[in-house]
Amino acid sequence: MKKYLITGLLVWVPLAITVWVLQSIVGTLDRSILLLPEHWRPTQWLGFEIWGLGALLTILAVLLTGVIASNFFGARILRFWEGVLTRIPVVKSIYSSVKQVSDTLLGPGGQAFRDALLVQYPRAGSWTIAFRTGSPAPEIAALLPEECVNVYVPTTPNPTSGFFLMVPKKDIIELDISVDAALKHIISMGVVPPEKTSEPH
Template sequence: MTDGAEPPQPTLAEEARRSRGMLRFRNYFLTGLVIAAPLFLTVYITWGFIVWIDSWVTPFIPAAYSPDTYLPFTVPGFGLVVAIVCITLLGFLTANLVGRTALSWGESLLDRMPVVRNLYRGLKQIFETVLSNRAKSFQTVGLIEYPRKGLWAIVFIATGTKGEVGHRLDKEGDPMVSVFLPTTPNPTSGFLLFVREADVVRLDMSVEEAAKLVISAGLVSPKFNGDEEDPEASPSEPPDRLGEAGRQVGADATFNRP
């Protein structure tokens, strides 16, 4: 071997094989990320919620009834269990005459406080409306033209527009509906719109599927009428993205192999 000799250059077949290997590695990594990331975030958010509830409830638990007093480690979720039991017990007590009397007496005290009264009434009305109509509220998804003709937006259909708003808008006998227009990627914020029921295109997808569509900015679209799955989008087998040129390079190298 002489000094200064250039190292042998890789053949076209080796370059194509190396590109395929890197492509498969990237696709397998992304597939693992798609599986691991939602699982990790779900566990992280759930754990954070449990710890947050425990931080609020545990200080009110007497030491004699706290498992932390008798165990050398902290029991996660004990505060959450206590909160669920207390809320259930409160609902049981207010279902009888004595509980309703005590509740009425407590509400009468709040009615004498100007600022607290308005806050309590507003929150109570919201919870009563949401929980009493949970079987029918936000169970239907639709499309409306927004913000102008020709542009469509996903909405969650609440109920028929009632009260003064419904009375003043229902001038021609065309019923109005209240819809919630979510924003992307945070569907918890959005706009309350009152539209004519005839202008709403109702969809068959569920609220969960519509929420995924909104959160993913249209990347995750629910199937409709047995749509066939795109084989190139399947994460189990990484697609060949070398193109016709890469395949031709590999074929030429194989054909010219001595």
């Protein structure tokens, strides 16, 4: 009886969590339809709500924005708009910071999470997986006693929170696994082994 119960849980728990996560994401994106004027909303001329329509419209809007911003005229409009935003005192600091982070994380030339590392944290002798995010700024590097690298140490099981550290380069070990495999290992609290393992560099 216990064996069958556990087997059933192993089937349903991952499925239920997957459906819950997808439903939460689509439900959040669906709220974007509230940004439309009330007389433009589909519920006004259909008489009922269509689940997922707001998410679909959001994806289409993002794709259309990307297409427009990728051509010559769209890029000029985007630069003009960014120029306007960077002239507004409070908006300038917020927009510039968010854009820099998003360009680093999402841009094709982004350097965030370039590779997985082993670092000693939170004390010497305790090891954890971290991700290289770059090098310290020149102003900071000049004050450090030795060459360091910027690393992000994610928490488990939620890797979206974590700690930013500047670790001596000699104290890191580069792992020969992908960032995705390392993230799965972290999220599973070490239960799911990396898909590809080999001797570290």
